[in-house]
Amino acid sequence: MEDQLTKPKQYKLSLKHTQYVYDESDLSLQMVSFFEDKHIPEIVKLSFFDFLFNQDTDLKDILNHYFDHLDETATFTPLFIVNERLQEMVVILADLRFPPDQPGEYGSILGFVRKSFYGEEFLCSDCSGQLSCSSCAVEVVKGKPSNFEMRDEEYDMLSIDPEMIPTAFSRLSCQTIVGDEPLMILIKQYG
Numbered sequence: 001m002e003d004q005l006t007k008p009k010q011y012k013l014s015l016k017h018t019q020y021v022y023d024e025s026d027l028s029l030q031m032v033s034f035f036e037d038k039h040i041p042e043i044v045k046l047s048f049f050d051f052l053f054n055q056d057t058d059l060k061d062i063l064n065h066y067f068d069h070l071d072e073t074a075t076f077t078p079l080f081i082v083n084e085r086l087q088e089m090v091v092i093l094a095d096l097r098f099p100p101d102q103p104g105e106y107g108s109i110l111g112f113v114r115k116s117f118y119g120e121e122f123l124c125s126d127c128s129g130q131l132s133c134s135s136c137a138v139e140v141v142k143g144k145p146s147n148f149e150m151r152d153e154e155y156d157m158l159s160i161d162p163e164m165i166p167t168a169f170s171r172l173s174c175q176t177i178v179g180d181e182p183l184m185i186l187i188k189q190y191g
């Protein structure tokens, strides 16, 4: 059994403009292709690849292997979460064997964020996952969650804040369940 109290390794980077040109031959083609998407800001891709090559981290090897073996059974799903206000991105290797049972739905994005010890300053959850606010709203711009179709209650709650205009990618992170597809998630800055 995993020690639930052990703090998972944190991978966090600042978004910054960089002239960095990555060495494609050293990255999984599937990973490069995942990031080459019009909904993923260029600064996110460049900052992330810069981080992989220039920080002393095991993440490049882990993700290269993951994306090269997408058809095989993986025990985790990568979550790439960008906070627009903080200009930060975190990468969570969501362990599907031990989905968090709260806050919100079992195995939710918000649950994995909290399990990785990222708090309210990174992703708000005013009602603690009770589906009675919209503070945990995110945009899942790439990848399909396990519950791709949202319930009416979630849809309704996404519209209660006049400052927040939902898009086709909008979800409540406490209601959105991580599946076996990697997800690119944006925490938008409103107002």
Ligand code: FES
Binding pocket: 104, 124, 125, 126, 127, 128, 129, 130, 131, 132, 133, 134, 135, 136, 157, 172, 173, 174, 175
């Ligand atoms: S935290 Fe309130 S609906 Fe998700």
